[in-house]
Amino acid sequence: MGRFLLKRFFQTILILIIISILAFSLIHIIPGDPVYAMLGTDISPEYHDQVYHSMGLDLPLVKQYFRWVGNFVQGQMGYSYHFKEDVSTLVARRLPPTLILGILSAVVSVILGLLFGIITAVRRGKPIDSVLTVLANIGIATPIFWLAVLLVFVFSLRLKLLPSWGFTFPWVDFGRSMKQMVMPVLCMSVGGIASYTRQTRSSMLEVIGQDYIRTARSKGLKESQIIKKHAVKNALIPILTLIGLTLRNSIGGSAIIERAFNISGMGSVMVEALSARDYVALQSGIVFLALITCVCNLLVDIAYAYADPRIRLE
DSSP, rough: HHHHHHHHHHHHHHHHHHHHHHHHHHHHHHHSSSHHHOTTTTOOHHHHHHHHHHHTTTHHHHHHHHHHHHHHHHOOOOOTTTTEEEEEHHHHHHHHHHHHHHHHHHHHHHHHHHHHHHHHHHHHHTHHHHHHHHHHHHHHHHHHHHHHHHHHHIIIIIIIOOSSOOOOOOTTTTTHHHHHHHOOOOOOOOHHHHHHHHHHHHHHHHHHHHHHHEEEHTTTTOOHHIIIIIIHHHHHTTTTHHHHHHHHHHHHHHHHHHHHOOOSSSHHHHHHHHHHOOOHHHHHHHHHHHHHHHHHHHHHHHHHHHHOHHHHHO
């Protein structure tokens, strides 16, 4: 198992190196002068030269890359001329809301998706199976931005039950925080719940038809014990991949939700940096989100090793 984890760790490092090279290349593939692209052509030549030198653009390309990577590893991600602050400070301030929403939506997706998937498999062919399967198909096909607009219209404008914008940390104002997070978390969870329901149903139906399940039934075990101790445990192995994807997509793909509900997170930072051509913030943000993604994938690989004895044996 140690060799398996070591192999996955080195693969993660290699992926991060490739992504860092691609992100670093952003600032060099734009047409024209990158400083003028970020700050406009109205700046003075003196200020242009100052920014050009501070970004290290007067150094050889290879030296620029290693200098940027070295600073990034030390937590120095450069200075954002659009946000008027260090990128490391910007990330430290904007990342927590994205992480909180992403983790909450992933937890809700896993719990409800697994529950609905198990119910549809155990009650196959029953009315509840048909209802949950139809709802899962609708959830997969529902555009997230449309759902956000619909929720705001119903619960904020019409019923006036929930605030339509903003984010408050739970330790600052718990009640307001819960109200503000209901709609964003729901929007980010719908797709995951639907995917987990379909995948869990498929995995459960496959496991339930195995010989060892029939053997357990022939021994007189209760159906609830068979489902809990044998079927669910083996059906969860394919679901681990979806768990990593859900957390990764929730954190990396939060830009739409953050813009829809006016939440100051990393997703909105990336969109704003791209619009303003703030390549310093953009390239550091890309690598940082890629790092989170790789960590999620590594954790899923570790979970695979613990859940599947064949991986440990290999």
